[in-house]
Amino acid sequence: MLLVLSGSPFVAPDIGAQGITVTVNGVQAADRSFSRHFRCERIEVVVSLPEGEAGRPLEIVIGISHPGQPLRHGMGDDERNLGLLLAGLTVKAAPPCSGASSSPYRGLPAYQFWRRSISGVEHHRIDPVTHTRFKIGRNARVGTAGSCFAQHISRRIMASGFNYFVTEAGDDIDEAQRGKRNYGTFSARYGNVYTTVQLLQLFEEAFGQRVPRDRAWPRPDGRFIDPFRQQIEPDGFADEAAVIADRDRHLAAVRRLFEETDIFVFTLGLTEAWRSREDGSVFSAAPGVVGGTFDESRHAFVNFDLAETYGALKTFLEKFHALNPVARVLLTVSPVPLIATYEPRSVLVSTTYSKAVLRVAAEMALKQFDWVDYFPSYEIITGSFSGGLYYEPDRREVNALGVSHAMRCFMQNYIDGRDPKAADVAPEAVRKASAAGIVCDEEIMGSARA
Structure with a gap:
């Protein structure tokens, strides 16, 4: 009929x-x-x-x-x-x-x-989120980690009056110093966690499952840095003992985060990294850029493939779920291109490879764990429908318009009790989100060549 x-x-x-x-x-x-x-x-x-x-x-x-x-x-x-x-x-x-038989696509x-959902819809009204596995209630403790773009989610959660879970807030430090010293940028003071391998090693170190050989590196000015969060303390630490003591406090905050968070949001950012040849530890930046000394016999560049990227993500998810079985995980992929590549090829080609690996890894986690969900911020910002309008003139930084679009979709679909009409307004009517103050450890790679 x-x-x-x-x-x-x-x-x-x-x-x-x-x-x-x-x-x-x-x-x-x-x-x-x-x-x-x-x-x-x-x-x-x-x-x-x-x-x-x-x-x-x-x-x-x-x-x-x-x-x-x-x-x-x-x-x-x-x-x-x-x-x-x-x-x-x-x-x-x-x-x-x-x-x-009739076409299987009929009636979908x-x-x-x-044509029905993309080209036939005004670009700022496109919302690719179709089904969500969970909602975020006002009292749910939401923790975040990952690349620079993850900070936009934490800012919007805080601005909306929801419970952004911070276990390392620097309450004993003067308020003017907290931002400068990266307290509250993420749920704990780990700086950018760009790769899944970094995320896994952070979890394992926090719970005593690994002890890295590198503990503190000297800077050219005589101060010291933490090899795994090299820019977390702008003025550096006085000595190695100060680095170790601060990291012990940091790891205690990380333990509390993973034990008590209800929703953990992780933004996958990179596949390229530098690691120790001695114990495999991945550093937050190459030795010698911020501090320490590069030694080819001790340090190596690595560009993680899909098996390595998903292997680390899968192991982290399994360990996290065993520790905190009621928590949910929301994965995103950063839409920000690489600022530099160590591969002997165009940074554009390296960016495409990296994002492809990260996106597939997130999809594999989505299919394997029913308590993991994926939010398509990457697709919203990079989609052809926007015609590149969501990037700054450098074609790399995401502008306020793009951030607003992604965050409207996030709030509309994941926030419990959200007024549906609040997210469906024209972008001009939304308060523009500023990129000012976003902490991006990767930026140091762009200035290193200058």
Whole structure:
């Protein structure tokens, strides 16, 4: 049976897309999305009913996802909640199939088609989040770690009055010094954790499962740094003992974070790193850039492949879940390109490789663990639909417009009790998120060549 509807959907300015479902005799037959207001649309629905229902009257139900009042939006004086002006409805016998089954794509939701959900929607209203495995309640303790882009999520959570979980806040330090010394930038004072291997070794060190050989490196000015968070203390430490004492305090904060957090957000950022040939420890930057001395016999460059990247991520997730089985993990991939590559090739090629590995690793985790979810900030910022509008003139830094779009989608889909209309406003109406103050350890690689 073929059901043909013709009508004009009501699409209010703050909706972006009107959703219409068609159910026949209790069975959903179609799910469509329309972005153009009052444009006459034709909806064809193939309905397959059980043989036992032959001759039974048809009960056709049309559901409207976002009914709206024209009066409320300055579109007339009509106070009714409108969704679809139905001009006609026809029931026909379905055409013969000539031995072939109907297309498996028929009747799929709009978000599975490019024209319906991407090219047919205004770019700032595109939301690629379709199903979420969990919501974030106002009292849920949310911890974050990862690349520079992860800080945008923590800032939006804090600004919205939710419980951003910080276990290393520097409460005993003058408030003016906390920001400078990187307290509160992430949930604990670990700086950027760019690779999954860094994340795993941090967890293992915090719980006494590994002890790195490198403990403190000297700087050219005589001060000392932590090899695994080299820029966390801008003025450096007085001596090796001070580095070790501060790291012990830091690891205690990391333990508390993993033990008590309800939601852990990790942004995968890089595959390139520098590590020790002696024990495999991955450093936050190459030896000799901020402090220490590069020694080819002791230090090596590595560009992690998919097996290494996912292997470390999988091991971390398993250990974290065993420690804190009620916690949930939200993975994202940073949309920020590499600032430099050590591979003898274009940084553009290295960026593509790195992001591909990280994105696939996140997908593998999503498929293996039902308590892990993926938020597509990478797709929102880098998608072709934006035409590059979400980057600064350097084509690398994400601008305020892109951050706002990604964070609107995040808040809309993951924050429990969120007003749906609050996230569906034009970007010009959203307070622009500033990139100022974002801590990015990778930046040191760009200045190292100068």
